Amino acid sequence: MTLALNETHDPVLRSWVSSAQAPNTDFPIQNLPYGVFRGAGSAQSAAAYGLGVAIGDQVLSLSGALRVGIFGNDLSLELTKALNAPHLNDFMRLGGATWSQVRLALSRALRTGSPFEAALQSHLSPIAEAGFALPAQIGDYTDFYTSIHHATAVGKLFRPDNPLLPNYKWVPIGYHGRASSIGVSGQRFHRPVGQTMPPNASTPSFAPAKRMDYEMEVGIFIGTGNALGESISMTDAEDHIFGLCLLNDWSARDMQAWEYQPLGPFLAKNFASTISPWVVSLEALAPYRQAWQRDASDPQPLPYLDSPQLRETGAFDVQLEVSIQTKKMREENLPAQRLSLSNFSHSYWTIAQLVAHHTVNGCNLQAGDLLGSGTQSGPLPEEAGSLLELTGGGKQAITLSSGEQRIFIEDEDSIIMRGWAQREGLPRIGFGQVEGRLLAAR
Numbered sequence: 001m002t003l004a005l006n007e008t009h010d011p012v013l014r015s016w017v018s019s020a021q022a023p024n025t026d027f028p029i030q031n032l033p034y035g036v037f038r039g040a041g042s043a044q045s046a047a048a049y050g051l052g053v054a055i056g057d058q059v060l061s062l063s064g065a066l067r068v069g070i071f072g073n074d075l076s077l078e079l080t081k082a083l084n085a086p087h088l089n090d091f092m093r094l095g096g097a098t099w100s101q102v103r104l105a106l107s108r109a110l111r112t113g114s115p116f117e118a119a120l121q122s123h124l125s126p127i128a129e130a131g132f133a134l135p136a137q138i139g140d141y142t143d144f145y146t147s148i149h150h151a152t153a154v155g156k157l158f159r160p161d162n163p164l165l166p167n168y169k170w171v172p173i174g175y176h177g178r179a180s181s182i183g184v185s186g187q188r189f190h191r192p193v194g195q196t197m198p199p200n201a202s203t204p205s206f207a208p209a210k211r212m213d214y215e216m217e218v219g220i221f222i223g224t225g226n227a228l229g230e231s232i233s234m235t236d237a238e239d240h241i242f243g244l245c246l247l248n249d250w251s252a253r254d255m256q257a258w259e260y261q262p263l264g265p266f267l268a269k270n271f272a273s274t275i276s277p278w279v280v281s282l283e284a285l286a287p288y289r290q291a292w293q294r295d296a297s298d299p300q301p302l303p304y305l306d307s308p309q310l311r312e313t314g315a316f317d318v319q320l321e322v323s324i325q326t327k328k329m330r331e332e333n334l335p336a337q338r339l340s341l342s343n344f345s346h347s348y349w350t351i352a353q354l355v356a357h358h359t360v361n362g363c364n365l366q367a368g369d370l371l372g373s374g375t376q377s378g379p380l381p382e383e384a385g386s387l388l389e390l391t392g393g394g395k396q397a398i399t400l401s402s403g404e405q406r407i408f409i410e411d412e413d414s415i416i417m418r419g420w421a422q423r424e425g426l427p428r429i430g431f432g433q434v435e436g437r438l439l440a441a442r
Helices: 062-068 078-082 097-112 119-123 150-159 234-240 253-259 309-312 326-331 351-359
Strands: 034-038 048-057 058-061 122-127 131-133 141-144 174-176 182-184 187-190 193-196 205-208 217-221 241-248 272-275 318-323 337-343 370-372 415-421 429-439
Touching: 048 062, 048 174, 058 062, 058 119, 062 078, 062 097, 062 119, 078 097, 119 122, 193 253, 217 318, 217 351, 234 241, 234 309, 234 351, 241 351, 241 415, 241 429, 272 429, 309 337, 351 370
Parallel strands: 141 370, 182 272, 187 429
Antiparallel strands: 034 048, 034 131, 048 058, 058 122, 141 174, 193 205, 217 241, 217 370, 241 272, 318 337, 318 415, 415 429
16 A cells, blocks of 8 residues: 555645545545444345445435536446445455545545535535444454553552563454444444352352453454465555454453453353444555554564564554543533543554554454454553543543443443644544443343
8 A cells, every 4th residue: 555645635735525624524525534423314124234435424425426427437347336336345455556546536626626515415415414334344353452651550459569461562462253233333232141259259150241341452354365374564564454443342340350261251252242333444544654563672572573664664643542431421521521531542562553453463453343443541640442441440430521430431422532633734643432221231
């Protein structure tokens, strides 16, 4: 993938969709993230969904844009089929050159003065009135543990004298999760039930989980895959990444504490995960890349996890925010309250390293596979990406604007996550939001 800046990044570009110029919009013309949507009034069926691109407060139908002719008249059958598909998988498989080709055509068609303005008007729908589905059919889901700040903070709760296990600084830690329970923003799910070991008890109990938590993560969607038995090098890793989204990896901490040894998370995490409807391309994020470095006192990555590109531009300057809105706050018309603000650049392991490590043994990734970054916490207490950290393991309650207190998530609480990249002189490239709500146990 060519990540050098091109005409689509020009900060002076303006769109004939006026809301794309609104202050702090997540979706200026320099962004153009992909999603799967149906417009207001569409049939309530899977067949009503199609591919869309966010621009300002609107979503543009890609099948409609295709009919208007913005992509030219000599499209391959594969690309034509992909743009008319109900999910992004077929488009993901086509690779970086095609992704850039489509992005450039969309940018030119949506710019002020475009000859396609009148024809495209009828293919726009308000985002606020649209319905969304998962951006892709997710075949496999792997969750990593890339924030050393999160790993250290959690480790201190259980192993105060030795919070990091010996392998953490040498190898990206991950586990295979459950793809079938991943939902799109707006997901509602019931408090899970399972086994926990209460304090001072000699036998476990079976009951609804009491220590419900969120995890602020970045999702990484695989585009082009690799053949079984072949690995993906650091040099090529980002060529296989279609884009990034926001991910809330819900966790039942009391269930997790009882079951996680010796094989890691299971029922404590497979009941629900929620992702944002929009996938932001790496090309859109190119202006917000930055150097990645490893502290000189730490072990440096083994050669298969290192490269000059990693050192020069491997990190992403993306702000990550978590807010909470309780039932009482909604009833009193109080806005959601920020709980934390961190940055993806704090990650100990990068997205390229995750792909290289995942495939070094010959594991085959496929279009639509999802990788989770793991909880993204920063070095400061207010940058913690979970309540487990913010409350010191449940020992220090957080007081909300409604007068309520929280140690862990209560029934009817909504957790809202947002992400954006922004620098002086450059447009804000946002991810929208991912919102999910915990319901009472069945």
